[in-house]
Amino acid sequence: MRLRKRISDGVLDWLLKGDVAVRWQTMRDLAGAGERTVAQERRKVALQGWGARLLALQDPKGTWAGGDSPDAGLYSPKWISTTYTMLLLRDFGLPAGNRRFKRPADSCSIAGSSPMAASTMGHG
Helix, strand or coil: CCCHHHCCHHHHHHHHCCCHHHHHHHHHHHHCCCHHHHHHHHHHHHCCHHHHHHHHCCCCCCCCCHHHCCCCCCCCCCCCCHHHHHHHHHHHCCCCCCHHHHHHHHHHCECCECHHHHCCCCCC
16 A cells, blocks of 8 residues: 555545546555556546547547647647547556557657657556
8 A cells, every 4th residue: 555544535435436547546556456456447448437538539530629620630729639638548547559549649659759659658
């Protein structure tokens, strides 16, 4: 239990009742859950809650906001573009190998780096 002694039971319970994107990180960082349990919960990001809602907004080309900007939604409009959506999905913990995450990541690659490549940093 990493930080368990620094957080009250009420706060921990509240975090664990939240979206799966919050829950798996709470389990990992605060509740001291095992790796297998955390990984199982993290896989739900693509299927439930905020992650699933964002994935549902993905267009057939694998991008977000593609019809709303001259760059096909890659970087604009800001905050709802493919780049920002992928960064948010990465922060939610969508596994890097998820097929719906990989497709736009390949097209977002800039000088060998992309939100996909960064998805393994800090979320291992």
